[in-house]
Amino acid sequence: MIMNLEYIEILDQADRLAHIVKKSDVMESYRAAKHAMDENEETQRLIRAFNDIKVHYEDVQRFGRYHPDYSHIMKEVRAAKRRMDMNEHVAAFKIAERNYQRLLDEISELIAHSVSEQVMVPKDGAALTDSGCAGGCGSGGSCSCAAS
Numbered sequence: 001m002i003m004n005l006e007y008i009e010i011l012d013q014a015d016r017l018a019h020i021v022k023k024s025d026v027m028e029s030y031r032a033a034k035h036a037m038d039e040n041e042e043t044q045r046l047i048r049a050f051n052d053i054k055v056h057y058e059d060v061q062r063f064g065r066y067h068p069d070y071s072h073i074m075k076e077v078r079a080a081k082r083r084m085d086m087n088e089h090v091a092a093f094k095i096a097e098r099n100y101q102r103l104l105d106e107i108s109e110l111i112a113h114s115v116s117e118q119v120m121v122p123k124d125g126a127a128l129t130d131s132g133c134a135g136g137c138g139s140g141g142s143c144s145c146a147a148s
Contacts, residue, residue, distance in 0.1 A: 017107070021103070021104070021107070024103065026096075026099050026100050026103045027100060027103075029096045029099065029100075030093075030096040030097060030099070030100045032096075033089070033092045033093040033095070033096035033097075034093055034096070036089050036092065036093075037089040037090060037092070037093045040089045042087070043087050043089040043090060046080075046083055046084040046087050046090070047084060047090070049080050049083075049084075050077075050080040050081055050083075050084045053073070053076050053077050053080045054077065056069070056073050056076075057073055057074075057076075057077045060073045060074075101124070102124075105121075105122075105123055105124065108121055108122075109121045109123075
């Protein structure tokens with residue numbers, strides 16, 4: 001690839017944008033919520049309990065409802081997840097994470113639409129999930145992006 005001044009300017013602008021995002025209030029809220037979640041002993045205990053039961057859940061999933069512990073494990077997983085999600089630190093982190101993702105989505109949309117209004121942009125973090133652009137928008141029609 002041949003470097004030219006335009007390309008270097010785009011990289012510089014991307015670096016400036018990344019710096020602005022890193023210093024934003026949304027990112028600071030995300031960092032604070034993550035730190036509070038990571039440092040709280042009760043929260044960490046709930047997360048460990050959920051991860052432990054998830055291991056059993058994955059074993060049961062291989063056999064489905066034919067596994068002898070299927071009902072018990074399914075109830076335990078839901079209960080552990082509910083306990084974890086109801087924790088104030090986990091809930092605050094999830095809200096901060098959602099706000100941060102929304103900021104990144106808005107930035108992506110602004111950049112994409114500055115090129116062309118026809119550019120499809122995944123929403124709600126869909127680029128990071130299976131429901132998003134699995135295979136990418138250039139994958140021969142298999143993209144599941146929705147045009148805005």
